[in-house]
Amino acid sequence: MRAPYGLNIIDNCLTCQFREEYLFCNLSSAASEKLTEIKSTAVYPKSAMLFIEGQLPRGVFVLCTGKAKLSTSSSDGKTIILKISEPGDVLGLSATISNKPYEVTAEMMEPGQANFIARDAFLSFLREHGEAALRVAEQLSRNYHAAYEEVRTLGLSASPSEKLAKLVLAWSTNSVHPTNPLHLKVTLTHEEIAEMIGTTRETVTRLFSDFKKKQLLELKGSTLIIRNKPALEKMVHS
């Protein structure tokens, strides 16, 4: 099966441009060649679904440009956002390897491009190229690690304030600091932030004004300025 929404394929969209350490870089030339042969690239509009939880895995996606939201919902309408994927991230890897349904939904938050590799081609590629299989194992370790971190925050740090502090700090370390490492662009709504830390929109709003009152941070339009990083770190303490 082919990725839907395909238009305007841009061929030189390589993941290596973004994250050297990732899946498909510095492989033997034979492997790289095979890889370009079996991958296809497509662009997706905003809100496009790369895949939806419960679907049988069609294959893996590698995000080239744009951001994607990985989320899961319960039957009673609650949603949690597990991760905001950035260019270079690999999506649907675990489901493709184990041939179990995608566990999450991947939705583009802005227009962007992604490579797609169909499951069968991907698996036989891995069987042929052991080096690549090991890379996949490493990537899955990272995924596991991230999921496990999520468990830690959800299970150990009880209060929403701790979780929000943790989230903000995670943003600040990941930020590709345009000018100042303490200035962050936040394009998420309070609703979405709430879904990331497992609380309600109202609580997020209140927490932000709390934090502002306590001089921890400031919110100017869509840029967030961290005023007292040590204090935030102390809230997370672990």
Added chain:
Amino acid sequence: MRAPYGLNIIDNCLTCQFREEYLFCNLSSAASEKLTEIKSTAVYPKSAMLFIEGQLPRGVFVLCTGKAKLSTSSSDGKTIILKISEPGDVLGLSATISNKPYEVTAEMMEPGQANFIARDAFLSFLREHGEAALRVAEQLSRNYHAAYEEVRTLGLSASPSEKLAKLVLAWSTNSVHPTNPLHLKVTLTHEEIAEMIGTTRETVTRLFSDFKKKQLLELKGSTLIIRNKPALEKMVHS
């Protein structure tokens, strides 16, 4: 480095006896041979730590007999139990692959044996044998999936009662039903159960008596009898 506590090594302790689908079964004979060459077996007493969170990864363990508790703690003393490992499970895989510190602590809950494979030997084994690397990837997918399920329960199903119901149902499906699939041996203390579902000991006690009052289950000594499975399933609903 060698596994501590080593005594009474029993050599024919093979994981395949327990779970055929797991890591090291049905490999090529060359691979199997290499594997028996690099693995060592040791027995551990109750409460022995196979590894502790934060330690640099020495290698992977494969549990042969006994059960092990995988847990993680925050600096302020709270602990969550992520998994009770059974014979056949692979411990420390993700940390070994990615060479990041063990994320969890693995503690024997009863005396048992485990195979150990040192990191360097394991990694070069994987590099030589691509087939095994793919197996590792599959195993990591399973780990990821389990962690992700944990995130879902912690993040989506708010109430402790839901979580306890979910846990009991999970036990009942995993139980190697001695006589009746609805009779389970529970060797965990309320405290430990609380750590598994992220609540307090008191709440667990109260929940059990609640469930008993509602005819959902019964607790006779260390055997738990499920009286109304459909009702429990309805509580979890998702």
Added chain:
DNA sequence: CCGCAGGTGTGATTGTGATCACCAAGCACC
């Protein structure tokens, strides 16, 4: 200009589980 929609700010109320503070049972060990 109006109207509308999506996002945000904030009060009042309420339920629920954490916490504290006990005591009772079981069991080991001297």
Added chain:
DNA sequence: GGTGCTTGGTGATCACAATCACACCTGCGG
């Protein structure tokens, strides 16, 4: 038999975040 120690049971209290119910603001399209 006593003395600990771990585990289980239960009441009273309390804090905190979910929930409900608004009003407000901003941008946008007609």
